Amino acid sequence: MRFIIQRDSLLQSVQDVMKAVTSRTTIPILTGIKIVANEEGVTLTGSDSDISIESFIPKEEAGDEIVEIKQPGSIVLQARFFSEIVKKLPTDSVEIEVHNNLQTVIRSGKSEFNLNGLDAEEYPHLPQISEEHVFKIPTDLLKGLIRQTVFSVSTSETRPILTGVNWKVENNELICIATDSHRLALRKAKLEADNTGSYNVVIPGKSLTELSKILDDSSESVDIVITENQVLFKAKHLLFFSRLLEGNYPDTGRLIPSESKTDVVVNTKEFLHAIDRASLLAREGRNNVVKFSTIEGGAIEVSSNTPEIGTVVEEIQSQSIDGEELKISFSAKYMMDALKALEGTEIQISFTGAMRPFVIRPLHDDSILQLILPVRTY
Template sequence: MKFEIARDRLLDGLSDVMKAVSSKAAIPILTGIKLDVDEEGLHLTGSDSDITIQTFIPAEENGEQLIRTSQSGSIVLQAKYFNEIVRKLPTNDIEIEVSGHLQTHIRSGKSEFHLIGSDAEDYPQLPEIDDDRHFAIPADLLKSIIRETVFAVSASESRPILTGVHWQVQEGELVCVATDSHRLARRKTRLENAPEDDYSVVIPGKSLQELNKILGDSNEPVGITMSNKQVLFRAGHVLFYSRLLEGNYPDTSRLIPSEYKTDIYVNGKTLLQSIDRASLLAREERNNVVRFTADGSNVVEISSNSPEIGKVEEQVETASVEGEELKISFSAKYMMDALRAIEGQDIVIRFTGAMRPFILKSAEDDTLLQLILPVRTY
């Protein structure tokens, strides 16, 4: 195996696949990155057995020669060392050559490294996924869906299924739900090329967070293919595989109230900043609790009280308040996460009582819904 490659393009590819490599991999070879080179270009693969990322660097792109291959071949190199070496090489021209006994020579300018590789035959194969359940959505929309839901997954492994986001395809719509049993985020998206069958999967939150880092700023379509155990995202030259969580996701639809007693219309950015200020004195408290009072006027009061530190009260103007008076307490962090997901739009908060879950959504748009359970303080 012998080829020359532009260092900047190799670094771009490595930055993608490194996201899947763990230094604590259960299978030793997975601490490495697999390189496959031929006349077409270079495939780089990284995996921790939960996530597998493969990226392709073509030999030629837009008339520019990126890779010159003298001899095709495959090798697995220690990810940590290979990535650091490439990052610190002195020129943009790199030559990589594998000689007998998996000895790998990396040359650039007057610098030459010798790494001992591993046999690529020992590296796990890519998961096989049928194309039956396939659809595509623009990358920028996919990033929004992830950002608006993944923060609400559970951080606790006591119920592993809740560490993932539930993706359901039903009646031409993608419904994504995340909950940690104290709050819930739901995003609905109409699919233009939806599969005929309805089905659902649970994608680990960590996988979606890593995918989000790779997607970049394009709005090119991302192909999504689901099987019983794996999901594959295809974005440009990158293939991103994730295992799925096993088990039944709880029926969350019954958590969402069907009737409300108090509706408050308010600017999301203004409310977020107010709660952020109120939480300054609540941060030391175990629950970071903020109180919210609506007395029927067009002003709501945000307050927080910490016996050792002091207290804060702030009036927030609303567009309108409809329904009963209300006093309720909630986690400032959960409320701020929900408001950030809705991104500063005018919102409506709908309450069913001081100890019942309440929802937040955009005043103009029903596609995104956030639900929070209150905290008992009164």
């Protein structure tokens, strides 16, 4: 193998596939990046066997030559060293040449690296996915869907299925749900294409987080292919594979109350900042719990009290309070996570009593909701 490549294109691709590479793998060759050069260009692959990322660098783009292939071939190079080297090479043009003994020479200006490569034939194959059913989502919407749900997945392996986000496709609608059993995030989106099929799968939260980091903020579409045990996201010059979690996701539908006894509308930012301050003195306590109560004059009081340190009381003027008076306690962290995930300047919180889960929604937007279970303190 021998080719000459533009450093910046190579670096971008290396950094993309590095997102899948971990040093904590039981399969030694997966600490490397696979590089394949053929007549069309150069393909890089990184994988930790859960996530696999393939990035393609075409020979030409927008009329500029990016890669000049001198001789097709393939190699696996240690990801950590290769990525550090590419980042620091002195010139725009980089030559990569593999000798018969897998020794790989990287040349740039007067800098010459000689790395011990591994045989690309020994690199695991990527999943074979037949692309019969594909649905499309604009990249920026996809990133939003991920951002607004993935924070609610469980970080504990006690119930592995809860470490993933439940994706359901039905009637041309995608519903994403994440819950760690103390809170839940739900986001819906209409799919444009007809006949998108029906799916009900659980994608690991970590995979979605890494996918989100790689995708550009653009309105171009990502193609999504779901099979029995894999999901494939296809963006421009990029393939992102993730395994799916096995098992049935709990039915969360009945968790979400359909009625409410107290409805409060507040300014999102004002409320977020007040919760943030109220939690400053609550962090020492066991779980960062603040008290919330409706008070006279359409206002809300949020407070916390840690005897050794002191107390804090925040008053927030609401836009409206309808229904019963309420005193309730909840995790300030869960509330702040939920508020940060919501869009819109005003939110509505719907309570059905001090011991029941409550729901936070942007005003006039049904596509997203956040649910939080209260804590018993009052």
